[in-house]
Amino acid sequence: MSKTLVVTNDFPPRPGGIQAFVHNLARLRPPGSVVVYAPAWRGAAEFDAGQPFPVVRHPTSLMLPEPTVLRRAGDVLRAEGCDSVLFGAAAPLGLLAPALRRAGAGRLVGLTHGHESGWAALPVARGLLRRIGDGLDVLTYLGEYTRSRMARALSPAATGRMARLAPGVDEKLFRAGAGGAEIRRRYGLAGRPVVVCVSRLVPRKGQDALIHAWPRVLRAVPDAALLLVGGGPYRAELERLAAPLAGSVVITGGVPWEELPAHYDAGDVFAMPCRTRRRGLDVEGLGIVYLEASATGLPVVAGDSGGAPDAVLDGETGLVVDGRRVNPLADALVGLLRDPGRAKEMGARGRAWVEREWRWEIQADRLATLLEP
Known part of the structure; x- marks a missing residue:
């Protein structure tokens, strides 16, 4: 069975829409097919104990694309036998993609949200977003607006590899008569x-x-x-x-x-x-x-x-x-x-x-x- 390493700054118990997006995608993967690498957060131990997959916590509350994070991510990738990587937010951790490919990842996917559209409008960040897109197999987008904004910063090859992936809704919870x-x-x-x-x-x-x-x-x-x-x-x-x-x-x-x-x-x-x-x-x-x-x-x-x-x-x-x-x-x-x-x-x-x-x-x-x- 293939296995995916989710590398993400955005994950519960820290609250937020991106955190819920990444968590729901992880929990719906087949049993035994996912492991998460995320920052430390208050209440993380209790939260992680209730998950149907392992969660490896970085010792600090923020992960940047720097050597320590790369080394730890590579260690988890190899120890868990992962053959793909999902970045919970492509910017900035997607800058690690080429190195993780060399470490053994065969498939690299980066999720985007709203802030990557802002990166596309700023000169320095625009160049970093282009590097991220070139290092990934797939860069996702929420809808046509975010796709068109990011495409201005990406190379033609990366633009051609974009795919839509948006958050979902739990229609069993959000319904008429819910209280x-x-x-x-x-x-x-x-x-x-x-x-x-x-x-x-x-x-x-x-x-x-x-x-x-x-x-x-x-x-x-x-x-x-x-x-x-x-x-x-x-x-x-x-x-x-x-x-x-x-x-x-x-x-x-x-x-x-x-x-x-x-x-x-x-x-x-x-x-x-x-x-x-x-x-x-x-x-x-x-x-x-x-x-x-x-x-x-x-x-x-x-x-x-x-x-x-x-x-x-x-x-x-x-x-x-x-x-x-x-x-x-x-x-x-x-x-x-x-x-x-x-x-x-x-x-x-x-x-x-x-x-x-x-x-x-x-x-x-x-x-x-x-x-x-």
């Missing part, structure tokens, strides 16, 4: 139309635009409520903006991961009007939250930043808006809140799309194909 009624009771939202946003509280995600749009929404739907789920550095500013709307805007702060499906299920419409910032360096790579909302049966309102539109069938599973313009955002929200039939149809099409294209098992099968020589 939303209890969440509505918890926050005093029972019986009200609810727009929900589940995301880290940072400026790019656009929660402030939702708050700025909310007075216009309330003029059309007076009992509507906005539920902002998540924590992050922008929380204090969002609370300041929402203060005049007390009773109509709820900011939950961070919630346990196991409660996220119920928080999605508490909404009638999902909205995250993300927008690109810092001249394209701060951009949405995909937006898995849109797909989790679709799996829950909600219509989605997405911003047009980066690859976010790749997670929405505009006009079918939801609407894509300019995250920098408040009035069109408010109009989209009002339109869905005042037409529950249309919203329900969009949610149903979104659920079907997730089941057809975005389940974790589908992504795992795609990875298996990419790892084949």
Whole structure:
């Protein structure tokens, strides 16, 4: 049986979307076919003990493409009999690919996310990304936006070896009836139309635009409520903006991961009007939250930043808006809140799309194909 070494800075118990992406791909590999090499993190020993594969921890919390990491990765590769390597994020650890090929890896695949698109726009990083692409057999991309951005930095040969691989959705967890009624009771939202946003509280995600749009929404739907789920550095500013709307805007702060499906299920419409910032360096790579909302049966309102539109069938599973313009955002929200039939149809099409294209098992099968020589 072939065996894959996953070399990654991004792995639980450290929280985050990339960490969940890499972990789910690893856990869905056949038994005995994967070993993970990742940094140390608080709670790692307890987490690793519950995994169906071995996890080797680097002694520090960050791994860079330098000799110590290369030596340890090579040692694990040989000791475990691995014949392929999967880099959890191609930048920067994919720079180790040529040396690991010399150490015995026959197939090297690098996952990309959002930050590699930013690398493609910076002169020095652009050259490093080109080196990474040339050293790998496959460089993955999330969607057309990230593919086109990275292709500008890659050699023609590396561009020809690119393949799509995106995060999946657990459609058994994210579903209608996942506990939303209890969440509505918890926050005093029972019986009200609810727009929900589940995301880290940072400026790019656009929660402030939702708050700025909310007075216009309330003029059309007076009992509507906005539920902002998540924590992050922008929380204090969002609370300041929402203060005049007390009773109509709820900011939950961070919630346990196991409660996220119920928080999605508490909404009638999902909205995250993300927008690109810092001249394209701060951009949405995909937006898995849109797909989790679709799996829950909600219509989605997405911003047009980066690859976010790749997670929405505009006009079918939801609407894509300019995250920098408040009035069109408010109009989209009002339109869905005042037409529950249309919203329900969009949610149903979104659920079907997730089941057809975005389940974790589908992504795992795609990875298996990419790892084949």
